[in-house]
Amino acid sequence: MTSILITGISGFVGGHFTQFLLKNKSAFDIHGVSRSEPAWNFIQDKESVLHSISFHQCDLLNSAKIHAIIQEIQPEYILHLASFSSVAQSWRSPLTSFLNNTNAFHNIVEAVRLQGFKTRILSIGSSEEYGIVLPGDLPLTEKKPILHENPYAVARVSEEYLAHVYAKGYKLDICCTRSFNHIGPGQSDQFVVSSMARQFAEMVVQRKKPLIKIGNGSIVRDLVDIDDVILAYDAILSKGNAGEVYNVCSGKGSSILDIVEGLSRLTGIPVKVKQDPDLIRPVDNPVLIGSYMKLHNDIGWKPAIPLEKSLEKIYGYWLNKL
């Protein structure tokens, strides 16, 4: 058996990745850590999935406990998904963001270093690390200098720098991603696409008014489907080059208004859009679109699922849930 430790297993990506492993990689002995046991309301056969893994309840800020868990498992792979990944939340609570992103990661790599394990670690970073970008920078490649325009981005950049020094100075086998916004069924509605799909489903199920509240509608993001993300992480874990950073993205840009229109087309509901000043962030990136060419050239991955298909899955999830 090959042992893998998935941090943040209770989350959106953790649940999808666990399902993927169970379906496609029977040789894997799956261990997961999280603060709380998985809710995974987007997984049909949740109980059977839970019985197929070993779950370790752990706050990653408890360095002694994560050290002991890694000592017990001696994982060949660590997929570090645990994070506080909301930019808006990081503005409200920058210290919590930093601790639960940077320090949580640091505790993991330090435990691996101190125990001398040859674990391959995948550190998940964020497109927010690119900071404010100019039109000429697009699509963003990994060569673009990274920046720090919000507390979440600072936390992620710091994590990536730690990964770099552990890989280069201590020869740990770490790969990093800069993952662009991913979307899919089961994602919390604190993320914009999930929130909007939920609002459309509420219009149908709960007969709510056809009104959508948004922040800045012209904001453009690169939205990559969760099933594409899972394949990218699996490919980097097995074939990525140690010490390297890879964009995980769709290569396409969609504005907030594009998403509203996509959902409106899908559901056949014409909606009114209202700007809510509370949803506007103090500092924000107007456009983020990534290039996945490095990941494609090094490992062969490319995204396969179009936005329309993703919106359909997410809307279907909310219809089913409400």
Added chain:
Amino acid sequence: MTSILITGISGFVGGHFTQFLLKNKSAFDIHGVSRSEPAWNFIQDKESVLHSISFHQCDLLNSAKIHAIIQEIQPEYILHLASFSSVAQSWRSPLTSFLNNTNAFHNIVEAVRLQGFKTRILSIGSSEEYGIVLPGDLPLTEKKPILHENPYAVARVSEEYLAHVYAKGYKLDICCTRSFNHIGPGQSDQFVVSSMARQFAEMVVQRKKPLIKIGNGSIVRDLVDIDDVILAYDAILSKGNAGEVYNVCSGKGSSILDIVEGLSRLTGIPVKVKQDPDLIRPVDNPVLIGSYMKLHNDIGWKPAIPLEKSLEKIYGYWLNKL
């Protein structure tokens, strides 16, 4: 009275800065925090200095306690000197380095942010943030992109990025330095110049063999005298531009062998130099020389004390102490 909070007051720079304030700025109500009460064996009238300040025993990783101290003092200035500033030590204990540099700073700025104080904060960074530099980059200006070649540098870069986001996003009144190696009487002998001056003093006082152990002798550093550093920090606290980063340096480079020769000339002792592999770091910067032109142009500061004078003071300190 103008209140100032000095973190790491028990340290080398803290002691010198406190003496400077007591001598030159009678209007200051001086508060200091540190894990342990100042030893300050380099201060002659230590007891009288201690009686002139308010000392608060505090581990800066205790965020609730530092919050309460700042609430009590409501400082107009914070000089954040507390740090674990040894690169060699950061390789041995990267987690301790990160916590006591980055997280300690984060707790301070978060306490100021949450309480809405208009405190001017000076965050002390390091020339190590410039990473490996090429001859064409010298002397280093603040425009050179910063890097992360060792755990201490990562901690300092992360601190500077946090300072940036707190200054830009939350409008906190923070200035940053990238301070080059400073030297002076009272500095711990885990730093190279102090260690060497001590070894020369031991040859005289304890009749030790004229043998000096060094790591890589060709390493070049920009060494700035503690009295120049104090004047720079005072100038930035009173006249620095919020959100800016300033090099604090001598503008000159000295190799490890230059220091050995300087001390040999000063003491009249010819020494044998031996390379000790234990003193060589896994990754190191061959040359660091800074430009102080930004600080000079913006505020008028420039260094005044030549290396020979510094070595004389440091050697004198060790002679007196042994």
